[in-house]
Amino acid sequence: xxxxxxxxxxxxxxxxxxxxxxERPMHQALNGVSLTxxxxxxxxxxxxxxxxxxxxxxxxxxLEPVDGGRILYRDQDIAAHDTAGRLRHAARLQIVFxxxxxxMNPRMTVHNIVAEGMVIHQRELGLTAQERTQRVxxxxxxxxxxxxxxxxxxxELSGGQRQRVGIARALALKPECLILxxxxxxxxxxxxAQVLNLLHELQQEFGLTYLFVSHDLAVIRYMCDDxxxxxxxxxxxxxxxxxxxxxxxxxxxxxxxxxMPETAWFA
Amino acid sequence: MSSTxxxxxxxxxxxxxxxxxxxxxxxxxxxxxxxVELKIEKGQIWGLAGETGCGKSITGLSISRLVNTPxxxxxxxxxxxxxxxxxxxxxxxxxxxxxxxxxxxxxxxTTNLNPVLRVGEQIADVAYEIGRIAPEILGLTATARASxxxxxxxxxxxxxxxRVGIANAAxxxxxxxxxxxxxxxxxxxxxMALVGQPKLLIADEPTTALDVTLQAQVLKLLSELVxxxxxxxxxxxxxxxxxxxxxxxxxxxxxxxVVESGLTQEVLSHPQHPYTRALIAALPKPGIQRGTLSTLxxxxxxxxxxxxxxxxxxxxxxxxxxxxxxxxxxxxKSDTHxxxxxxxxxxxxA
Numbered sequence: 359x360x361x362x363x364x365x366x367x368x369x370x371x372x373x374x375x376x377x378x379x380x381e382r383p384m385h386q387a388l389n390g391v392s393l394t395x396x397x398x399x400x401x402x403x404x405x406x407x408x409x410x411x412x413x414x415x416x417x418x419x420x421l422e423p424v425d426g427g428r429i430l431y432r433d434q435d436i437a438a439h440d441t442a443g444r445l446r447h448a449a450r451l452q453i454v455f456x457x458x459x460x461x462m463n464p465r466m467t468v469h470n471i472v473a474e475g476m477v478i479h480q481r482e483l484g485l486t487a488q489e490r491t492q493r494v495x496x497x498x499x500x501x502x503x504x505x506x507x508x509x510x511x512x513x514e515l516s517g518g519q520r521q522r523v524g525i526a527r528a529l530a531l532k533p534e535c536l537i538l539x540x541x542x543x544x545x546x547x548x549x550x551a552q553v554l555n556l557l558h559e560l561q562q563e564f565g566l567t568y569l570f571v572s573h574d575l576a577v578i579r580y581m582c583d584d585x586x587x588x589x590x591x592x593x594x595x596x597x598x599x600x601x602x603x604x605x606x607x608x609x610x611x612x613x614x615x616x617x618m619p620e621t622a623w624f625a
Numbered sequence: 626m627s628s629t630x631x632x633x634x635x636x637x638x639x640x641x642x643x644x645x646x647x648x649x650x651x652x653x654x655x656x657x658x659x660x661v662e663l664k665i666e667k668g669q670i671w672g673l674a675g676e677t678g679c680g681k682s683i684t685g686l687s688i689s690r691l692v693n694t695p696x697x698x699x700x701x702x703x704x705x706x707x708x709x710x711x712x713x714x715x716x717x718x719x720x721x722x723x724x725x726x727x728x729x730x731x732x733x734x735t736t737n738l739n740p741v742l743r744v745g746e747q748i749a750d751v752a753y754e755i756g757r758i759a760p761e762i763l764g765l766t767a768t769a770r771a772s773x774x775x776x777x778x779x780x781x782x783x784x785x786x787x788r789v790g791i792a793n794a795a796x797x798x799x800x801x802x803x804x805x806x807x808x809x810x811x812x813x814x815x816x817m818a819l820v821g822q823p824k825l826l827i828a829d830e831p832t833t834a835l836d837v838t839l840q841a842q843v844l845k846l847l848s849e850l851v852x853x854x855x856x857x858x859x860x861x862x863x864x865x866x867x868x869x870x871x872x873x874x875x876x877x878x879x880x881x882x883v884v885e886s887g888l889t890q891e892v893l894s895h896p897q898h899p900y901t902r903a904l905i906a907a908l909p910k911p912g913i914q915r916g917t918l919s920t921l922x923x924x925x926x927x928x929x930x931x932x933x934x935x936x937x938x939x940x941x942x943x944x945x946x947x948x949x950x951x952x953x954x955x956x957x958k959s960d961t962h963x964x965x966x967x968x969x970x971x972x973x974x975a
Contacts, residue, residue, distance in 0.1 A: 406836040407807070516924065517677070546676040546863060548921040551907035558916035573837055576866070580909035580918065603911065617841035619866030624893050624905050 361397040361535055361567045362418065366390040367427035369413050369591075387413040389591040390427070395535070395584075400561070400568040402582030402599065404575065404614065410591040411571050415537050418569065420447055449479055452528035456540035458520035462512040468523050469494050469508040475530045483531075497526040501556060518549035525556065535567040542577060554581060575618045579603050587611050636708045638857050639665040639688065639825055644702035646683060646881075649695055655928040657683055659881035659936065660702070662955045665825070665874075670848060670858040672868035672889065675878035676904075678925055684878070685827045685861045687712075689727045690719050706825070725755050728818035728856075732830035734810035738802040745798025748782035748817050749775075755821040762822060785816035790846060808839035812846065819850060826851060829861045844871045865908060869893060877901045880926055880936040883955055887962035897964045899941045935967070943968050 369388040376383060388410045395401045405411050416422040418429060420436050429436045436447055452475075455461035462471055472494045476483055485493070495505050501522040512520055521541060528536055538557065542550040554577065560566060572578050578585055578599070585602045587594040587610065595608040606612045646658035658680050665671050675681045686692045688704055690711055704711040706722070714722070723729075731737050739747060756763040756774045763769075763777035786794035789812040802810055811831060818826055831847065832840040848871040851858050862868060868875050868889060875893065876886035877900065885898040896902045906919040923940040926932050932939050934949040941948070947967050957963035 406838060547904055548907045551918045551920045555916055555918055555920060575837060576909045579911060580913060580915060614838060617838040619870050621866055621869065621908060621910055624908065625896050
């Protein structure tokens with residue numbers, strides 16, 4: 359079953375007017391993008407800056423309206439949600455941000471960062487403060503941190519630990535699908551390996567569905583089942599991962615592959 | 626401390642010997658560089674690879690002496706550039722080296738360009754200053770007037786833009802940095818760094834802020850430009866893929882020490898030091914089963930109170946008592962492959 363189904367969505371952003379009388383020019387950030395993610399699978403999204411990767415993730419999260427097309431989540435149009443529906447959608451689809459340094463409030467402790475979602479969704483969850491704390495401890499253990507990290511502030515943690523907190527925060531509401539927006543590009547190679555393995559373990563354990571955005575093709579190849587190549591808001595090519603890397607069809611995909619550093623001869 | 630006797634016998638373009646640097650902080654003095662050894666000859670392209678906080682950028686900055694002292698303090702060692710110890714030069718002599726003999730490119734092209742000056746003007750400024758020291762670069766003699774120099778500098782600025790592959794250079798020179806894309810801005814910085822026809826170019830993470838395709842383009846441009854002029858390059862990066870793309874040699878740093886160095890092909894295909902091995906094993910490569918990427922246990926050591934001896938020992942599977950006695954020296958056949966590990970026998974590579 360397809361958990362997420364995007365049917366040719368478009369998104370326009372207004373640009374500055376060039377004349378008093380003419381129509382306002384628009385920038386087409388997404389132009390007829392379609393994709394499907396089967397439950398429990400990982401879809402990789404590749405594209406250069408400005409290709410619409412971030413707009414796509416924002417639309418999926420419901421943070422931005424679409425100007426055409428539909429986003430179906432479990433066969434439900436997310437644009438049709440009322441306030442309660444949006445809140446439910448938010449709990450099922452969570453995001454891990456690229457920069458673990460910028461995506462956390464420096465004045466909040468790790469406990470409060472991870473528990474914030476549970477506080478916001480208090481009405482459905484009905485957890486007491488103690489139960490929330492128990493869940494925070496459990497989450498931190500799942501991502502390889504300990505109880506002792508709970509009362510620290512984000513500046514006291516290393517980059518890898520922060521990204522783990524980011525993942526714990528995303529898992530707090532037991533989502534079905536995670537959007538991973540370049541989750542390792544701010545991390546060192548050895549830490550990246552730890553985080554990638556952790557993401558894989560979590561997927562195995564909870565049957566999570568991933569949308570993995572990255573411009574590191576080696577990481578995409580390692581993590582994804584299917585890959586979609588975006589360029590200037592349009593889908594250039596979508597294919598199963600190995601097929602895309604072995605036999606890229608589109609010229610643009612081929613140029614991407616050619617630009618990729620050759621690491622196969624590394625020991 | 627080692628002597629400087631080898632200056633006459635075999636003078637390298639850059640020879641960093643046993644460089645120790647400590648950085649003062651509230652928590653104490655961090656021993657950031659712990660005996661860095663590096664030797665670069667004319668025309669070589671070196672990659673200086675390592676993870677965050679290993680001291681690779683500080684090493685690069687030290688060469689053009691851009692590290693503030695204090696908080697930093699050089700404890701020992703020397704940086705011989707063309708046989709002269711950079712650390713002992715007067716500031717006025719240093720200014721003659723920077724930009725002229727040692728060019729620099731930094732990571733973020735946006736913050737390194739002045740947003741309110743035209744791009745051509747910014748390159749011309751550099752060319753004008755260099756023209757003071759070396760008028761021949763502008764095609765002038767030492768007696769040339771300032772106005773002549775200015776004119777020649779502007780012309781050279783446009784020429785440089787053309788050389789780094791910016792179409793319609795004369796026109797684009799009148800644009801501001803925000804009218805350039807990220808890749809083009811990095812080209813502008815490369816142009817600026819190469820104006821003085823430097824003998825050594827230090828590029829600190831030149832492509833980290835760029836997309837994959839641009840990354841390849843910029844790296845290719847860089848290697849073309851330097852190979853035509855014989856400029857040596859020290860490219861500081863955490864990306865081993867980028868090293869493999871253009872570097873002839875590579876030095877891998879860990880916690881303030883070069884643990885392995887040599888020919889890129891040799892080091893990356895036959896890594897000997899446990900850290901280099903772990904680093905390469907942690908790279909996702911085609912054909913690796915998902916979830917089986919090998920990781921490095923533990924964390925980078927605290928440099929204020931570093932572990933005794935080899936700083937990698939606490940995370941190393943092969944560590945023994947021997948490792949904690951002293952920092953292992955970088956041994957082996959110079960230039961092709963050198964390793965700093967007590968468990969790796971230098972004879973194997975001699």
